[in-house]
Amino acid sequence: MTFLYDWFSNNIPVWEKALKRFRNKENLLFLEIGCFEGKATLWLVENILTHPTSKIVVVDTFQGGEDQIYFGVQTNNLLSKFKTNLKSYISKNPKTSKVIIKKGFSGKVLRSLNDHFDFIYIDGSHIAKDVLEDIVLSWGLLKDDGVMVFDDYGWDRYKDETLNPRPAINCFLRIYKGWYKILNSGYQLTVQKKDKKSSMDKFTKTTYENLVLTDTFFKEQINKQVDSIKFMKVIKDSKFYKLWRIYCNLKDTLKINKYK
Ligand SMILES: C[S@@+](CC[C@H](N)C(=O)[O-])C[C@H]1O[C@@H](n2cnc3c(N)ncnc32)[C@H](O)[C@@H]1O
Numbered sequence: 001m002t003f004l005y006d007w008f009s010n011n012i013p014v015w016e017k018a019l020k021r022f023r024n025k026e027n028l029l030f031l032e033i034g035c036f037e038g039k040a041t042l043w044l045v046e047n048i049l050t051h052p053t054s055k056i057v058v059v060d061t062f063q064g065g066e067d068q069i070y071f072g073v074q075t076n077n078l079l080s081k082f083k084t085n086l087k088s089y090i091s092k093n094p095k096t097s098k099v100i101i102k103k104g105f106s107g108k109v110l111r112s113l114n115d116h117f118d119f120i121y122i123d124g125s126h127i128a129k130d131v132l133e134d135i136v137l138s139w140g141l142l143k144d145d146g147v148m149v150f151d152d153y154g155w156d157r158y159k160d161e162t163l164n165p166r167p168a169i170n171c172f173l174r175i176y177k178g179w180y181k182i183l184n185s186g187y188q189l190t191v192q193k194k195d196k197k198s199s200m201d202k203f204t205k206t207t208y209e210n211l212v213l214t215d216t217f218f219k220e221q222i223n224k225q226v227d228s229i230k231f232m233k234v235i236k237d238s239k240f241y242k243l244w245r246i247y248c249n250l251k252d253t254l255k256i257n258k259y260k
Contacts, residue, residue, distance in 0.1 A: 028054035034124030131168035144195035
C-alpha cells in the first residue's frame, strides 16, 4: 500500500461511534467526496461496509485540491495510488465493484448522481463556495436518518475565511436548522438528516448556539474592538458570556486566543 499522508486516523474513535449502526449491514451505499490516496475509503470498506452487498462511491479529480498544491502536498499519480491501495475492492464492472470511482469535479459529478446514500463524507475542495456547493448538492442525495461528516470544520489556515470550509458549514447549519441533528462537533462536524422540520434536541441546540450564533457575535466584536480589555467588557456584559467561555475551549475555531 502507498500512503504518503494520513489525514484520517485521528477521526476513527468518533467515526466508530457515529457509524456503528451501519457495521456489516447489507445494501448500504456510502459517498466520499475527495478520497485522495484512499485512507478513509479503506477504513470504511474494512470496518463498516463489510457486508458483500454494501458499496462506496468516491468522487475526486485526482489532481489534488488548490490548498494541497499550494502547500506542496504530493499529488502525482493519485488515481493509480488510490487504485493500488484499494485494489482488493475494485473490479472493472461497476455492478460488482465494492468501490466505484467517479473521476471529476464534484460540482459536475454530484449533479449526475441519482442514488441515495446512507453516509456522505465531505472532504473535497476546502474553498468555502465549493464546500457549500458540495453540501447542498449532496444533502439532497442523503437518505433520511443518513449521516454526513464535514471534514476540517476547525481548519482556519487562511486569513480570508472564504478559503476555509467553516463559513460554508456554518451557513448550512443556519439554513438547514431543524432538518438535522448534530451527532458530534470537534475538528470535524457530524450530523444526521432528519426527515421533517423538528425542534432541535438539547445537544444540537447547545452545540448550534456555541458554534454558529457565537461565531457571528464574537467575530463582530473582534472586528469592532481594538484592545482586549474593551473586548472582554463587551463580552462579559453580553448574554453570550457563558458561551464565550465554552467557545474559548473549542480548539481550532477562530484565531481569538489573544483575547483570552
Ligand atoms: C483532503 S483530500 C481527501 C482526503 C481523504 N478523504 C482521506 O481521508 O484520506 C482532498 C481531495 O479532494 C480532491 N478535490 C479537491 N477539489 C475537488 C473538487 N472540486 N472535486 C473533486 N475532488 C476534489 C483532491 O484531489 C484531494 O484528493
